[in-house]
Amino acid sequence: NAGVTQTPKFQVLKTGQSMTLQCAQDMNHEYMSWYRQDPGMGLRLIHYSVGAGITDQGEVPNGYNVSRSTTEDFPLRLLSAAPSQTSVYFCASSIQGGGTGELFFGEGSRLTVL
């Protein structure tokens, strides 16, 4: 099993550009979530999904869109990147909602917005 796979690992964008961070898991987990990690702030929840077709906002959803068309994939879209979105992004999954059961994290994606 590959676990949780995030791509790309590194990305540099200019202000106003759009991009998608990909997240895929092969463990048939219902729950998937996106976090950003900033120095001194800890991990913060952006969006989450409790199953295919269901998504909801977390603590810091502005500027980000998500969709969950399949159980395996949970992409995070930045529609118009801003320097404030410079961060390290992590995708995580678990078997049930809200991290019920062990959490599995992707390796992270470091995004820089110039």
Next chain:
Amino acid sequence: KNEVEQSPQNLTAQEGEFITINCSYSVGISALHWLQQHPGGGIVSLFMLSSGKKKHGRLIATINIQEKHSSLHITASHPRDSAVYICAVKTGNKLTFGGGTRVLVKP
């Protein structure tokens, strides 16, 4: 005030010492996670607790739901335990994270 507070923020220990990291939270929760973030950035799950105590190797995690407090203990610490340790609390379908405790174990 953050919903999840960890202490200390930084900790340096000599190899072999007993280490304790604390996590306090202010909301009702259904579970608490302890995570380890390696210097390379990867995050792994150590424990999920809803009550009592769990042990895995040299790691022990406890939780007191009434006092809204959890501790992570590392016995016989080793330099490979050097990492950031993060607690996260589950409320509904969401996780809220503490700021992490950076642990350095010197040989």
